Amino acid sequence: xxxxxxxxxxxxxxxxxxxxxxxxxxxxxxxxxxxxxxxxxxxxxxxxxxxxxxxxxxxxxxxxxxxxxxxxxxxxxxxxxxxxxxxxxxxxxxxxxxxxxxxxxxxxxxxxxxxxxxxxxxxxxxxxxxxxxxxxxxxxxxxxxxxxxxxxxxxxxxxxxxxxxxxxxxxxxxxxxxxxxxxxxxxxxxxxxxxxxxxxxxxxxxxxxxxxxxxxxxxxxxxxxxxxxxxxxxxxxxxxxxxxxxxxxxxxxxxxxxxxxxxxxxxxxxxxxxxxxxxxxxxxxxxxxxxxxxxxxxxxxxxxxxxxxxxxxxxxxxxxxxxxxxxxxxxxxxxxxxxxxxxxxxxxxxxxxxxxxxxxxxxxxxxxxxxxxxxxxxxxxxxxxxxxxxxxxxxxxxxxxxxxxxxxxxxxxxxxxxxxxxxxxxxxxxxxxxxxxxxxxxxxxxxxxxxxxxxxxxxxxxxxxxxxxxxxxxxxxxx
Amino acid sequence: xxxxxxxxxxxxxxxxxxxxxxxxxxxxxxxxxxxxxxxxxxxxxxxxxxxxxxxxxxxxxxxxxxxxxxxxxxxxxxxxxxxxxxxxxxxxxxxxxxxxxxxxxxxxxxxxxxxxxxxxxxxxxxxxxxxxxxxxxxxxxxxxxxxxxxxxxxxxxxxxxxxxxxxxxxxxxxxxxxxxxxxxxxxxxxxxxxxxxxxxxxxxxxxxxxxxxxxxxxxxxxxxxxxxxxxxxxxxxxxxxxxxxxxxxxxxxxxxxxxxxxxxxxxxxxxxxxxxxxxxxxxxxxxxxxxxxxxxxxxxxxxxxxxxxxxxxxxx
Numbered sequence: 001x002x003x004x005x006x007x008x009x010x011x012x013x014x015x016x017x018x019x020x021x022x023x024x025x026x027x028x029x030x031x032x033x034x035x036x037x038x039x040x041x042x043x044x045x046x047x048x049x050x051x052x053x054x055x056x057x058x059x060x061x062x063x064x065x066x067x068x069x070x071x072x073x074x075x076x077x078x079x080x081x082x083x084x085x086x087x088x089x090x091x092x093x094x095x096x097x098x099x100x101x102x103x104x105x106x107x108x109x110x111x112x113x114x115x116x117x118x119x120x121x122x123x124x125x126x127x128x129x130x131x132x133x134x135x136x137x138x139x140x141x142x143x144x145x146x147x148x149x150x151x152x153x154x155x156x157x158x159x160x161x162x163x164x165x166x167x168x169x170x171x172x173x174x175x176x177x178x179x180x181x182x183x184x185x186x187x188x189x190x191x192x193x194x195x196x197x198x199x200x201x202x203x204x205x206x207x208x209x210x211x212x213x214x215x216x217x218x219x220x221x222x223x224x225x226x227x228x229x230x231x232x233x234x235x236x237x238x239x240x241x242x243x244x245x246x247x248x249x250x251x252x253x254x255x256x257x258x259x260x261x262x263x264x265x266x267x268x269x270x271x272x273x274x275x276x277x278x279x280x281x282x283x284x285x286x287x288x289x290x291x292x293x294x295x296x297x298x299x300x301x302x303x304x305x306x307x308x309x310x311x312x313x314x315x316x317x318x319x320x321x322x323x324x325x326x327x328x329x330x331x332x333x334x335x336x337x338x339x340x341x342x343x344x345x346x347x348x349x350x351x352x353x354x355x356x357x358x359x360x361x362x363x364x365x366x367x368x369x370x371x372x373x374x375x376x377x378x379x380x381x382x383x384x385x386x387x388x389x390x391x392x393x394x395x396x397x398x399x400x401x402x403x404x405x406x407x408x409x410x411x412x413x414x415x416x417x418x419x420x421x422x423x424x425x426x427x428x429x430x431x432x433x434x435x436x437x438x439x440x441x442x443x444x445x446x447x448x449x450x451x452x453x454x455x456x457x458x459x460x461x462x463x464x465x466x467x468x469x470x471x472x473x474x475x476x477x478x479x
Numbered sequence: 480x481x482x483x484x485x486x487x488x489x490x491x492x493x494x495x496x497x498x499x500x501x502x503x504x505x506x507x508x509x510x511x512x513x514x515x516x517x518x519x520x521x522x523x524x525x526x527x528x529x530x531x532x533x534x535x536x537x538x539x540x541x542x543x544x545x546x547x548x549x550x551x552x553x554x555x556x557x558x559x560x561x562x563x564x565x566x567x568x569x570x571x572x573x574x575x576x577x578x579x580x581x582x583x584x585x586x587x588x589x590x591x592x593x594x595x596x597x598x599x600x601x602x603x604x605x606x607x608x609x610x611x612x613x614x615x616x617x618x619x620x621x622x623x624x625x626x627x628x629x630x631x632x633x634x635x636x637x638x639x640x641x642x643x644x645x646x647x648x649x650x651x652x653x654x655x656x657x658x659x660x661x662x663x664x665x666x667x668x669x670x671x672x673x674x675x676x677x678x679x680x681x682x683x684x685x686x687x688x689x690x691x692x693x694x695x696x697x698x699x700x701x702x703x704x705x706x707x708x709x710x711x712x713x714x715x716x717x718x719x720x721x722x723x724x725x726x727x728x729x730x731x732x733x734x735x736x737x738x739x740x741x742x743x744x745x746x747x748x749x750x751x752x753x754x755x756x757x758x759x760x761x762x763x764x765x766x767x768x769x770x771x772x773x774x775x776x777x778x779x780x781x782x783x784x785x786x787x788x789x790x791x792x793x794x795x
Contacts, residue, residue: 088540161588172578
């Protein structure tokens with residue numbers, strides 16, 4: 001932190017002594033920003049996905065279709081509010097509220113900019129900060145799980161229950177990976193407060209590379225690449241987004257946990273989901289992408305990190321992160337549930353643990369040898385990360401070698417090496433592990449209804465596969 | 480949740496509020512000033528926490544009980560934060576409310592929504608005894624703690640953990656110093672114990688699949704992708720008049736799709752309405768002959784013979 005950077009950089013002492021109307025302005029401002037960002041994110045997502053799928057996307061309501069989500073929101077509010085007969089009424093009512101409130105709360109610790117002047121009062125562009133700032137976001141996301149879980153349970157229906165069970169397991173698993181990825185940032189920044197983490201990314205370390213002096217990168221995304229990757233993957237799981245949208249997999253669970261919800265209650269779930277996406281994007285910008293500080297070419301300009309300008313850089317970073325969310329959704333197919341859980345527990349968590357160990361070791365080495373932590377990261381961490389990535393690439397190619405070779409041979413017209421097993425019509429012998437198959441000469445007894453109709457004289461064929469009455473038997477047999 | 484569970488939770492709920500009150504009384508005795516905000520938070524959230532504990536004991540539905548407990552835990556988390564232990568508060572909310580209670584809920588949700596506690600007393604007088612014993616135990620514990628903390632000197636937070644931004648930094652650093660300094664052994668042993676418990680539970684419940692029983696899904700999928708048909712076989716036809724597996728799927732020309740024949744079952748032909756616009760339909764003077772199909776110029780128009788799969792002679 002240089003003196004220059006510290007001028008507008010709020011410290012922990014700057015929080016908690018605002019005038020009440022400044023606090024009110026900030027609260028209303030954050031609320032407004034989140035609702036607007038939700039409206040924007042929905043239109044943005046629909047338009048970007050449409051482009052990726054060679055469509056046009058919403059283009060009717062408002063200029064170029066940008067008011068579409070506003071219209072959809074109004075429409076939702078006027079829909080009939082259905083309370084399922086089997087619903088657990090108080091919990092069914094509370095669930096969307098529980099999902100929404102933490103989503104809004106989490107944004108209170110996100111730093112949007114430096115200290116600015118609002119009607120003559122100097123105040124940081126952040127509602128509140130605390131020594132445990134980032135943990136508040138984690139706590140809020142932990143609370144948000146309740147909304148989804150309870151919503152699914154209280155609906156009194158099977159698909160929502162399955163969806164909520166899935167989401168409970170999924171969000172807990174991926175929260176662990178997310179927490180582990182953030183630990184390395186804490187170690188490097190030496191703080192859990194969001195504003196101090198932004199301050200820690202203010203200036204790059206001075207590097208001297210073979211006599212060449214230059215300023216190294218300061219973003220934790222570069223210094224801690226593994227953490228960043230784990231974080232990005234984990235938050236996609238945490239926010240139930242494609243390709244990890246198993247709790248609301250529409251091809252399997254209709255709508256998942258919100259299948260039975262309608263009208264404003266559904267709108268609240270929708271709002272909470274998009275606010276969560278905006279929050280994790282903002283947290284990604286804060287923890288890994290330098291927060292509200294201007295990216296490199298702009299940061300040469302002296303005024304870039306003062307006044308209200310940083311708001312622009314910050315939201316630009318958030319929109320880029322949102323774009324990545326949409327990009328993933330437009331590109332990747334949904335994972336199977338067991339693959340998804342295996343990935344979380346057997347890949348993300350162990351990698352996160354080992355990475356924390358590596359980071360802690362690097363920190364200790366840096367402290368012992370009087371080196372700057374940033375220098376150690378650039379000269380040791382980045383090469384190690386590159387070697388690891390290369391190794392992973394090689395390993396995955398080695399593992400798939402057989403399949404690749406076989407596929408190439410098959411494409412070249414060679415004989416297919418592995419004949420797929422064709423099951424005997426009667427199924428495999430059950431003793432050797434085949435499926436139990438009912439006897440195929442099973443005769444279904446004649447239906448009493450058919451006999452009644454027959455006596456009236458209207459013995460028609462109702463459908464195939466039902467060898468029921470004697471008149472239809474012959475008919476079916478000579479087909 | 481009957482008898483024993485009831486007394487246990489009643490006890491913990493009451494004991495908690497009592498200890499909080501005694502702690503408050505002790506603090507007031509020694510002249511430590513409690514801020515207005517803290518007082519308001521205490522008198523608002525104290526009853527809320529107590530209501531959560533009572534609701535947890537009294538509600539019949541297991542999931543409602545869990546929710547009441549969540550309310551109590553959240554209030555406790557806020558208490559920690561108000562008493563300038565923000566890290567503890569966050570850990571309380573993240574670990575207990577966020578992870579452990581969700582796991583509880585996970586199990587409870589599988590129990591089923593209609594299952595609630597029976598109100599029939601199996602042991603006569605059990606409920607009264609539980610209440611009396613619970614209140615008695617709470618009184619004992621509360622009195623014990625009150626006596627033990629009666630004349631304790633109050634050091635103040637700043638003396639113990641330093642102030643924010645000061646030499647000894649704040650709450651987070653103080654906890655880290657204690658946890659990884661003085662109590663590092665206990666901390667590590669607890670961690671090892673939890674890991675052993677988790678691994679043990681996995682080991683006991685894990686069933687090894689018998690080796691060589693069949694090819695794994697991955698192997699089968701690989702083999703399938705090397706054949707001419709990597710995708711799934713077409714399903715049987717689903718029509719208004721038949722959805723049996725014996726009804727084969729149709730090809731675009733109306734013929735039967737042999738790949739959709741079910742193994743071991745004779746394919747059956749579906750009875751269907753005459754193809755509109757076909758010669759047969761016109762002959763029989765059906766009202767909608769020459770309808771949509773004719774307009775689309777489909778196969779029916781010129782065909783005199785039986786169209787494959789059109790179910791000749793179906794209307795009788």
